[in-house]
Amino acid sequence: MGIGTQPSYRTGCCRASPPMIGRVTSDLEEQVLGVRCVRWNPERADEEGRTAPVSNFGDLLGPLVIRRIVETRRIRFASSASRRLLSVGSVMHFANPGDVVWGTGVNGKIGTQPLPPSLDVRAVRGPLTRAVLTARGIEAPEVFGDPALLLPELWPELVRRPRPKRRALTVVPNLNETARFAPALSRSPIGDPWAIIDDLAASEFVTGTSLHALVVADALGIPSRPIAPENESTFKYLDYYAGTGRSDVRFAHTVEEALELGPVPAPEFDAAALLAAFPIDLWAGTGAPRPSRSRSYLELRADSLAQRTALRAALGAPVPDADAELDEAGSAIERLEMLSLRNPPLEGLTDEERRAIGAAPVRASAPGDDAGGPLLSVVIPSHDVRPWIGETLDSVLAQDLDLEVLIVDDHSTDGTRALLDALAAADPRIRVIDAVTRGGGTARNIGSDHARGRYLAFCDGDDLVAPGAYRALVDSLEASGSDIAFGDYLKFSPTRTWSPTQNWPAFRAARRGIRVQDEPSLLNGRPCWNKVFRRSFWARTELSFPDVPRSNDIVPMVRSYLAADAVDIVEDVVYLYRERPGLGSMTSRAKSADSLISYLTQEIVCARLISAASSPELTRVYRTLILDRDGWVHLARYLRADRGDHGRDAEIVGLVRELVAELGIDRPNARDRQKAAVFELLLAGRIDLAAAAAVVCDDDAAPDARLFESWRTIAEHDAADDAALLAEPVFSSRLCAALVAGVHAADDSADVALLGAVGAVATSRPELLRAVPEFADAANSSAEELRARLRATRARAAELVAVSSGRSIGLQVDGNVAAADLAALYDESSGRVVARAPTRPAQHGPGVRSRLAGRRLPMAVRLRAVLVDPETGWAMSLRFAASTPEYSPFDRFLLHFDRRGVLVERRPGWLPRAGRRGVRGLLRRLRGTPKG
Incomplete structure (x- = not known):
């Protein structure tokens, strides 16, 4: 029967079929849909010298279970063939660095097992295996169970209906004790797994020394009792039973005693937890889950001692006595202690960790310049x-x-x-x-x-x-x-x-x-x-x-x-x-609260070191480093990200206050006023407002909805508090630029946030909205009226593609400009159109052109180019796509450029300006003051 194929049935039990488990790549590996799965199945020679795989059924169950899970989830391809999976059986000693562990256990027979510290453990067979791994510095979750227990979950037909019992008793020895029991009662563990499962399912009682016969019996609800093995420790048996809630299991020593003692209690087993721990990421390409908290080797070593103490009590093992004969529990605990303390991973420890466990450090003393070794x-x-x-x-x-x-x-x-x-x-x-x-x-x-x-x-x-x-x-x-x-x-x-x-x-x-x-x-x-x-x-x-x-x-x-x-x-x-993108890079992880708190904690130590150095030069550079460079970058990256749970905000505010205090300044004096404002807000405990300010400081990188929600937060704050950010020119200028960008958005996806921000500004600082023609009268307009004005502007999609100045202002506009539309200049300070003129087709290039008479314009007022709809009288913003004209001292207009484009300012003629310059020069000479 192939892996993943439903078992066929006769009289309600599995029918034996030839084992077709998958492509075998070695005695220790089998490919399961692209992932190498470790399982033990070496070849052995018989008396006539012929070799064949051992085919111990318990060692073949892992690939069966794995394939079934992956096929059930409809995932066909491995994301990486470089990692192996260890599942069913005591195969932990075959692990390589980076292997994934799901449900396997430590082999109690092998005394020396240098387990790789980089094992990726998702679940283990039981708590004895977990204690050994933890002692070696390997983090293992408390998810226990042999994956063979999942047989009914994966093949419900195994337990769906009552089965007639063909055998009153089945005794299955382990591979090394096949001659121990009477042949009439014994069922060999060698052969097709489905045939053996079929025989176990048809039994009224199962016993023996084959651990996986007992596991399968538990899975199928068949009464069972273990017999103590003669050729190995009871470590793996008690590991399994303790992992299924039966730490006090009693071993029989003969078949008769097993029948007399009767079955062990049913397993207490969380199938859902074991299935949830299955490493589907090996196939799905989702990436290995990162541990929520990584403990150090010394922490894990101490935890292992606590685990072993608890296990001794749970198993009822006596305190070691050299003269006493150990029972099964005592033997398992003795093996547990030996496996936990032998082969510590010394090479992978720091000298500090080596000293803590009484091992010699790698370097006994500080090296001299003449020490041997490479340069x-x-x-x-x-x-x-x-x-x-x-x-x-x-x-x-x-x-x-x-x-x-x-x-x-x-x-x-x-x-x-x-x-x-x-x-x-x-x-x-x-x-x-x-x-x-x-x-x-x-x-x-x-x-x-x-x-x-x-x-x-x-x-x-x-x-x-x-x-x-x-x-x-x-x-x-x-x-x-x-x-x-x-x-x-x-x-x-x-x-x-x-x-x-x-x-x-x-x-x-x-x-x-x-x-x-x-x-x-x-x-x-x-x-x-x-x-x-x-x-x-x-x-x-x-x-x-x-x-x-x-x-x-x-x-x-x-x-x-x-x-x-x-x-x-x-x-x-x-x-x-x-600098590389991706979820695994340091850059991507820098946005988390943990990363920011880590940075601030380390920076506070640095601040104390700089302060202790008593160097004014270093202190000056370090303050700039925090307020304008590294400190600002770390804070802004976190504040601009989706912070999710705000439970650590108070901790972050406290660390920022401590850091600024170590800088020895009363108030953050960053060169950039926006950065200083963010620090000031953090010091005041206003982290939500600081986050909004950080977003608007880098508005080109923020999604439109997030940007306008941030402006809304700032505007609502301004309406409620005395310290108004929008009163500062740098913020008010950015607000106007953001609102104009919102007006020209290609779709309406961010309009709810945009109009929310406009409404908040209309309440707190309505005069700022005059700079945006579409919102100049927002305080007296409904949301639908504002949407209509947005639609009108977006329908034109108009761009200012050329501007010229001389005795008059020339404008060239491209887009869906209507024949009746007027080119105009708009006074942002008053919210009024101060000059307008009809448009006509451009002689060179696309769109339309217009020329506005200069003498009609107010003096020393900066004006913005707009379009005017003559029917509604609405002024509409223009995108700016013009090149900068060359400056001429004879022009009657100054052109000022900002983030939104060009502003036009009328000035006196060339002769009056030259006369004023001459008078100022003469006065300076008379007073003896230098130029400038």
């Missing part, structure tokens, strides 16, 4: 960077100096780890280490602890190192004896490349042996990857990266800058930082 150690943390890591390594390994590359993989799930193994096999300079504790900070610390080079550099797994970069930085340190060498860097994305440092004085020339106070603009850049450190300095200063969700390098970098006796500056570009 340079390059530490690269990696997490899900398979598309880029090869390119990164090419750029690092091409550097012209003796180096080692320490790649610390931080629980990658996209096949990065397998690729790293292949790359390391091809180049002995590469060493791959699996981090136990999650996080980029810990990964960097592990790498720096293992580093053997005289110098130390950090690189990210998706960036590039410029040719000759490390040679230039190391040569500078060799020549100067400084502690750190800085290099310039660029950022790039799929569409552009730019220099974040172009306005920094630091990289204008090479310098050696200076202090950071001598070039304070170095403080603007606090990544770890564009510099090389003397490793003895790194160790002596005891620098390390905190494990925080965001900005884990700013504190150690500031510490290093301030602690360095001397630093060098290499003006060449040494590093290229890749």
Whole structure:
């Protein structure tokens, strides 16, 4: 019977059919719709020397169950063939880094099991397996159960109707005890899984030492009782029973005793939870779920001790006694302790973690400059960077100096780890280490602890190192004896490349042996990857990266800058930082509350370090860094995002207040008034209003509906509070530009939000609406009247494509302009049309043209070009698509350009203006005051 095929029935039971489980790729793997599934089925030779697969039925159940689930969900293709799935059976010891675990368990027979710390565990067989994994630093959820228990969920026909019982008793031994029981009672565990399931379903009672015979009996509701195995620990049995609510199960030792004891209680099992934990993302391409909270190795180790203590009590295991013979529970607990404490993952721990568990650190003391090893150690943390890591390594390994590359993989799930193994096999300079504790900070610390080079550099797994970069930085340190060498860097994305440092004085020339106070603009850049450190300095200063969700390098970098006796500056570009889109990138995750809180917490530490340095130059640069650069970017990114649950707003406000207090200023004095306003609102606890202000500061990037809802929030605030944002020219100017953009929107999707904002402004600051002809009389107009004016403007779709000035103003307009429409100039301060003229077809180019007499215009008033509908008298805004005409001192008009286009201002003629300039010059000479 093929996987996913409904079992055929005869007398209500499964009919045996030839096993057709799938494409076997090895003794340990089977392809199930594109994903490699681990299951144990090696070949063995018989007495005549012929080999054949073992075909122990319990080890073949995993692919059956997996295929059925995937086919039921109608998903056909694997998203990635690089990750394997471990499900049914005690196959955990076959796991590779990054494998996914769903329902399998630890094998109690094998004493040495170096389980990869990067296992992606979704569910396990029972709590004993969970305790072992947790002791090794592997996070495992409390989702228990053998997937074979799902047989009735996946094949309801198995239990849909009563079945006649053909056997009163079925005894199934495990694979290593096939000769233990009488042949008349025994049913071999070897063979077609459906045939064995059929025999179990037709039995009145099941016993034996085959764990999966007992599991299937539980699944089908067949009474059963385990018999204690003679050739292995009871670890896996008690793991399964404890995971199904039967920690106090009693083992029989013979078939007769099993019949006398009768069946064990029915399992307490949450099928829905186990199914929900199924890793469908391996097929669906949805991406592996990220843990809500990652615990450190030391936290997990302590939790495992608590779990093991609770399990000893639940299983009723006695306290260990060297002279006492252990019962089944005692044997399982003894095995649990041994498996939990043996093979700690020392290589993937930091020296701090190693010391905490009593293990020797990798580096016993701070290295000297004459320490053995390569000249340079390059530490690269990696997490899900398979598309880029090869390119990164090419750029690092091409550097012209003796180096080692320490790649610390931080629980990658996209096949990065397998690729790293292949790359390391091809180049002995590469060493791959699996981090136990999650996080980029810990990964960097592990790498720096293992580093053997005289110098130390950090690189990210998706960036590039410029040719000759490390040679230039190391040569500078060799020549100067400084502690750190800085290099310039660029950022790039799929569409552009730019220099974040172009306005920094630091990289204008090479310098050696200076202090950071001598070039304070170095403080603007606090990544770890564009510099090389003397490793003895790194160790002596005891620098390390905190494990925080965001900005884990700013504190150690500031510490290093301030602690360095001397630093060098290499003006060449040494590093290229890749900004990449996608949900997994740091850029995308930076919008979360966790990321912002992490950043603010780290920034407060930096502020204290800068304050303690007592350097006016560094303090000045640092204040600008917070109010105009990094601090503003982090806050604005969060405020502009969909913040969802506002439960952490108070925490964020408190951290902003603490940071500003550490800056030593009474009021945020950002260069940009809009940025300062956002900080002021946060300090006042007005985070919703601060979010609105942050959105309107970058209105080109905000969706129209979000933008107008933000303006509505600001306008309603202005109506209620004394400190009115709209009273500030920068905000009122942006409001007018946003409203005009809304008028010209290509559809009506954002009109509800637009008119809501207009209504709020009409209540709080109606005079501002005069700048937009369509809304100039909004306070006295209904919503339908405003919509009619919007429709009229949008129907014209008119653009100002040319403007000229001289003795009069010439306008050329393109669009659906009606023959009767008038070109006009509109006074935004009064809301009136001050001049209008008929239009006629343009001589050159599209649309219509008109010329307005200059002498009829008011003096020193800025006017905006509009169209006027002569029937309704409505003035209609124009899009601006004109080029800027050249300035002439003889023109009677000044043209002023803003975000919306051009403003026309009439001025006195050339002779009067020349006369006034002459008089002012003469007065200055008489008074002896210099020009200007």
